[in-house]
Amino acid sequence: MIQDEQTKKVYYKMLIEKNSHYEGIFYVGVKTTGVFCRPTCPARKPKEENCEFFDTAQEATLASYRPCKRCQPLNTPSGLSPEVKELVASIEANPEKKWTDRDFDELTISPNTARRQFKKQFGMTFIEYARARRLGLAFHSIRKGTRLIDAQLDSSFESSNGFRDAFTRTMGIVPQKNKDIRLLSACWIETKLGPMLAIANDEALYLLEFVDRRGLEKEIEKLRKRQTVAIVPGTNLLLERLEQELNQYFNGELSAFETPIATEIGTPFERTVWALLRTIPSGTTTSYKALAQQLGNDKAARAVARANGANQISLLIPCHRVIQSNGEMGGYGGGVERKKWLLRNEENTRKA
Structure with a gap:
C-alpha cells in the first residue's frame, strides 16, 4: 500500500481527472464500498479520506478489496467501450x-x-x-x-x-x-499501461505509441504524407508478432524486441540517434549529454533531445531510457509515470 502522503495526493488528483497516463501505475481501494478500481474508472469518485492506493491489483486484492465490475481492474485496460x-x-x-x-x-x-x-x-x-x-x-x-x-x-x-x-x-x-x-495496417494493442496504436506493413513497424499521446493524430498524418501510404484498420503477421512481444515485455519476460522497424522514417540525424538509443541495455539509463558525447559532439545534447522526442516507435526505440544528467526523469510522450514504470519493469526483468 502507498504510504507517502505527497504521492497519495498526486494519485487522488489523477483519479479525479481519470488520467489515462496512470493506467497500471496505481489502483485505488475505496474503504466505504470495499471495491478497488483503476485510475480511469467511470464510477462516481470517493472522498480522498476514503481512498487507499496500491501499486498492483494483487496488493489491493490481498488487502481484502474486490475488483470493480465497471472498470474491471484485473483485466488489461482498454480504451474501447x-x-x-x-x-x-x-x-x-x-x-x-x-x-x-x-x-x-x-x-x-x-x-x-x-x-x-x-x-x-x-x-x-x-x-x-x-x-x-x-x-x-x-x-x-x-x-x-x-x-x-x-x-x-x-x-x-x-x-x-x-x-x-x-x-x-x-x-x-x-x-x-x-x-x-503502399499499404500500412493500423491496430490497437492492449497493454498493462493502456492501449497502444501500432502501424506496420508485412515487413516493418512504422509507428508504436500510446493512444493517449498528445499529437498522435498529427504523427499519423505526417507518416501517411511523407511515406505516401494508405493507413487502414487491420492486422498482419508482423503486428501479431509485435503483440506477443509486447505481452512478454510488460510481463517481465522480454528484454529485447525482434520485430523489425522501418529504416526510411526520420532524418539521417534522427536515424543516427535512434540507432544509438537501441544500444542502451534494457534496465539501464543514459543522458542526452552522454549520447551527444558518443556522437562526438558535446554541444549536440539539445539536438539529441529533439531527435529523441521525434521518435514514433516507443519501446523498440527506447527513448524512455534517456534521463537528465542530474538524474531527474525528464519528459516522455507517454507520460512521466509510465516512463518510471517502464524503467522499473526493465530493471526487475534484468535482475530476474
Whole structure:
C-alpha cells in the first residue's frame, strides 16, 4: 500500500481527472464500498479520506478489496467501450460486409452510438471504419495483381466511382500500376499501461505509441504524407508478432524486441540517434549529454533531445531510457509515470 502522503495526493488528483497516463501505475481501494478500481474508472469518485492506493491489483486484492465490475481492474485496460469492441469484432468476422442500420438493430446497438463512439476512438465513424477495412482488402488484392474492377467487387463496392472516390480519399490518388500501392495496417494493442496504436506493413513497424499521446493524430498524418501510404484498420503477421512481444515485455519476460522497424522514417540525424538509443541495455539509463558525447559532439545534447522526442516507435526505440544528467526523469510522450514504470519493469526483468 502507498504510504507517502505527497504521492497519495498526486494519485487522488489523477483519479479525479481519470488520467489515462496512470493506467497500471496505481489502483485505488475505496474503504466505504470495499471495491478497488483503476485510475480511469467511470464510477462516481470517493472522498480522498476514503481512498487507499496500491501499486498492483494483487496488493489491493490481498488487502481484502474486490475488483470493480465497471472498470474491471484485473483485466488489461482498454480504451474501447464494449459496444465498439463488439462492432470491431463483427467487422473482423466479415470484413467485406457493407453495413446498414438494420445490422445495428440485430446487434441491439444504436447507429448514433456507433457513430459517436467510433468517432471518439478512431477519428472516423463506424461506416468510415468499415469502408477503410474493405479498402484494405482491396489494396491487398490489387497489390497481388487483381484487376481494379475485381478488387472493387470483391470488397463490396458496387459503384466504380464510389470505389475510386473512397480510394482517393485514403490514398490521395488512384494508382496506375499495382506496384504504386503502399499499404500500412493500423491496430490497437492492449497493454498493462493502456492501449497502444501500432502501424506496420508485412515487413516493418512504422509507428508504436500510446493512444493517449498528445499529437498522435498529427504523427499519423505526417507518416501517411511523407511515406505516401494508405493507413487502414487491420492486422498482419508482423503486428501479431509485435503483440506477443509486447505481452512478454510488460510481463517481465522480454528484454529485447525482434520485430523489425522501418529504416526510411526520420532524418539521417534522427536515424543516427535512434540507432544509438537501441544500444542502451534494457534496465539501464543514459543522458542526452552522454549520447551527444558518443556522437562526438558535446554541444549536440539539445539536438539529441529533439531527435529523441521525434521518435514514433516507443519501446523498440527506447527513448524512455534517456534521463537528465542530474538524474531527474525528464519528459516522455507517454507520460512521466509510465516512463518510471517502464524503467522499473526493465530493471526487475534484468535482475530476474
